[in-house]
Amino acid sequence: MTISRPDHRALAEALRRRVLDGPGKTDRALRRAMAERAAGGPAVEAPYDDLARQIGASAVAVTDEQVARVLRATGSEKAVFEVIAAAALGAGLLRWRQGIKALDEATDAPA
Amino acid sequence: MRLHEIERGDGLFNRLLIGFISLVSRMRLPDAARVAFYHKEFFASPMGAWTQAAMRGPSPWSVGERELMAALVAKWNSCAFCVGAHGAVAAKEMQRSAVDAALLDFRAAPISESLKATLAFLEILTLRPTALTAQDARAVLHAGVSSEALMDAIALCALFNIVTRYADALDFAVPTAEELGRAASMLLKRGYAS
Numbered sequence: 001m002t003i004s005r006p007d008h009r010a011l012a013e014a015l016r017r018r019v020l021d022g023p024g025k026t027d028r029a030l031r032r033a034m035a036e037r038a039a040g041g042p043a044v045e046a047p048y049d050d051l052a053r054q055i056g057a058s059a060v061a062v063t064d065e066q067v068a069r070v071l072r073a074t075g076s077e078k079a080v081f082e083v084i085a086a087a088a089l090g091a092g093l094l095r096w097r098q099g100i101k102a103l104d105e106a107t108d109a110p111a
Numbered sequence: 112m113r114l115h116e117i118e119r120g121d122g123l124f125n126r127l128l129i130g131f132i133s134l135v136s137r138m139r140l141p142d143a144a145r146v147a148f149y150h151k152e153f154f155a156s157p158m159g160a161w162t163q164a165a166m167r168g169p170s171p172w173s174v175g176e177r178e179l180m181a182a183l184v185a186k187w188n189s190c191a192f193c194v195g196a197h198g199a200v201a202a203k204e205m206q207r208s209a210v211d212a213a214l215l216d217f218r219a220a221p222i223s224e225s226l227k228a229t230l231a232f233l234e235i236l237t238l239r240p241t242a243l244t245a246q247d248a249r250a251v252l253h254a255g256v257s258s259e260a261l262m263d264a265i266a267l268c269a270l271f272n273i274v275t276r277y278a279d280a281l282d283f284a285v286p287t288a289e290e291l292g293r294a295a296s297m298l299l300k301r302g303y304a305s
Contacts, residue, residue, distance in 0.1 A: 005259065006164035008266040013207050015157040021224075024153055038276075051280070059279035060189040067113045067280070077116040078150055084280045085154045092273030098240040099232075099265030105245035 012096050019089050025079040034083045035090025047073055048083060055087040063110075113282045114140050117149045125149070132150075135296070138290045140200035142283035143196065143274075147305045158273070159305030165267045167302045171260040174299070175204025176226055179213055180264060181231055181271045186214055187237045190275035192283040201293035216229075229261065233268045 017086030020032050033044045043049045047069035054062050071080050113120040114229045120126040125148045133140045147155045164179050177200035185193030194214065212220035217230045228251045235243050251261050287295060 087193035106248035
């Protein structure tokens with residue numbers, strides 16, 4: 001039996017769709033804004049902006065207070081988890097897009 | 112761990128499961144595994160599916176080489192938990208001395224030239240993603256890396272730029288060296304699918 005190679009493009013898109021477009025405790029618009037902000041995009045409303053920007057730039061420097069402020073705003077740990085996951089995903093998918101763009105251009109493959 | 116619900120598990124079943132696994136493994140279940148049980152349909156399921164494919168699916172890279180790449184991405188992102196966790200898995204599949212040397216300076220480490228070229232690409236992708244060019248990709252291809260292998264490495268790099276960020280934002284506890292060794296055996300046996 002032949003085991004096929006992973007379809008990374010489909011797996012990346014499935015992850016993006018679920019976290020940014022799927023149902024959750026938080027608004028989809030907030031999750032998408034967190035993902036964009038962590039990838040260098042425009043500012044989000046307080047207190048989310050500080051956390052998204054920090055996760056994108058250097059997550060090791062995230063503070064207890066940054067997370068606590070978002071917890072007070074959302075009132076739910078699941079909601080905090082969703083916005084943290086969305087910001088982390090945004091930074092990761094920026095790398096995915098940039099890496100694949102460089103590879104596609106180098107091999108003249110369709111994007 | 113900054114979110115207590117992840118620490119203790121959401122729902123009775125997950126709380127019992129976390130307690131049971133900690134008991135039989137004789138160690139605190141690492142925070143990465145607790146996240147894998149939490150709000151699963153939202154994140155852990157699609158994240159686990161891609162991570163399992165990238166880290167354990169068919170690839171020109173060995174499991175040890177992929178784990179080493181993950182550890183290096185973690186190093187560039189200053190994520191102590193992931194450096195420890197994936198360095199420990201790599202060390203079970205490769206020489207510990209080669210893993211330690213690569214974590215110190217991959218360009219001088221006793222690893223293949225194709226892996227060094229790929230790591231140089233991943234370093235730019237992690238630290239300066241918008242500066243990456245087709246020329247950087249060509250340099251890897253010219254070092255003998257296939258486009259499939261480079262795509263696998265890009266996927267892995269993207270994934271661990273996600274993992275390291277939520278690990279640090281949530282403030283994962285860093286296990287002891289002995290615990291990392293035991294967790295590495297579990298990760299090799301069970302993989303990443305959630």
